[in-house]
Amino acid sequence: MNTPRGARRTDTTLSDGRQLIYYDPADTPVRVPLEDTRGLPAPKPQVELRTDPLTGDVITYATHRNTRTYLPPADQCPLCATKPGNPTEIPDHDYNVAVFENRFPSFAGPGRAEVVCFTSDHNKSFTDLSQGEARLVVEAWADRSAELRARLDVEYVFPFENRGREIGVTLSHPHGQIYAYPFLPPRINNLLARAREHQEVAGSNLFADVLAAERKEGTRIIAENENWTAFVPEAARWPVEVHLYPHRQLAGIADLSTTERDDFAQLYLDVLRRFDGLYGDRLPYIAAWHEAPVRVDRELGYLHLELLSIRRAADKIKYLAGSESGMGAFISDTRPEDVAETLRKVGS
Incomplete structure (x- = not known):
């Protein structure tokens, strides 16, 4: 496990075994993770890679993603902190930055897909973050990038954010993703x-x-x-x-x-x-x-x-x-x- 330069990292697991990492300012008290009580079954992603013989591009087929959560109402957002009646991917009452393995990953086995939640505030955007809050996201990106680059099944690490329904965003909570590709993207x-x-x-x-x-x-x-x-x-x-x-x-x-x-x-x-x-x-x-x-x-x-x-x-x-x-x-x-x-x- 890495030690982020300017943040406190706390590792835990979700009920289905996926990794969850909290990033808090370095001067905050040690976080004691709360248990994920959802009792989720172990994920069984269906991922297949094929290479286009005409271009050499690798095409990923992840058919399980067709059932992923799509534009839920704000009070059912899976990226908000857990509240009574709405257990979420983050089983705590509040957080600063949280990173977890995607429940509907584009890559599994070789490669990895993670979700990066920039803030627990559902109504914010990255634009609304203070410089200190944005700086904490940079620490999370740096930490995850270094750890993912060390994996033998990863060839390229790609942190990114999509914002807006016009782009195709399916969850409106301020968040990004990290794709750790098992190949070099085109x-x-x-x-x-x-x-x-x-x-x-x-x-x-x-x-x-x-x-x-x-x-x-x-x-x-x-x-x-x-x-x-x-x-x-x-x-x-x-x-x-x-x-x-x-x-x-x-x-x-x-x-x-x-x-x-x-x-x-x-x-x-x-x-x-x-x-x-x-x-x-x-x-x-x-x-x-x-x-x-x-x-x-x-x-x-x-x-x-x-x-x-x-x-x-x-x-x-x-x-x-x-x-x-x-x-x-x-x-x-x-x-x-x-x-x-x-x-x-x-x-x-």
Whole structure:
């Protein structure tokens, strides 16, 4: 078991044997976990991996997920703290950050799927967290990433958050997930191939050079601090897309220094609040951490977070049409420089 740098970790198990971990501020009293009284049967996930012979992509079939909980009313939320009449995945009256094995996992056997609850407050969003609360989530991400990377059945660790029904969220409680893939996802394979080509030609890291070019050019930068820069990428695919890069090349979240974790929490909250200020309500988004692979080509990776929204106007959604879905060729209605300027003005 890891010892998080800036948090107190408490491990326990749910009634069906799944792991549950609480993360509390380091200066809080020791947590005594309460028992999960639900008496759940042992999970029996049905997961099958197949490789597409045309592309080499691995496709996961997880048929048990078709019965997972779907948009329950707030008083029946399985991610809230347990209350009389509503025993939940977190068998305690309150919590700060909680991580548990997904009851309906996308991966099982090889790989692992976890749920990360950012707060016990059902009505909050990550945007509403204080910097200290956001910082505690970073500690949980770092701790879980390090532990999952050590598993022999894991090739890639992917912490992420989906927010908003438009994205496909099935539980409205503020939470994210961590997928520990037993293979390299297609996007990472593509990025690594480009990074390998760049390394051979330029002799330098592709991601570091992209960051340096954005910081030098300047027009697409949204915000920055001593250790991080947030910018709209030059060839953004999505209507609203911002990447957050640390100023030094790192493999994973666990490699961030204390100051870098502090600065990330500050900048990330800043960017999320700009997102919500764009149209005056909560913008649906996907927040996707990109770490280096666990074993292969680690030197080519560069830790960063990609934040994107499918909303192209206050009342319009960017749906993947024929070109995007059929050919993977994106056609955008928004220009990166214009999006960057708008997001800068939102925060001014």
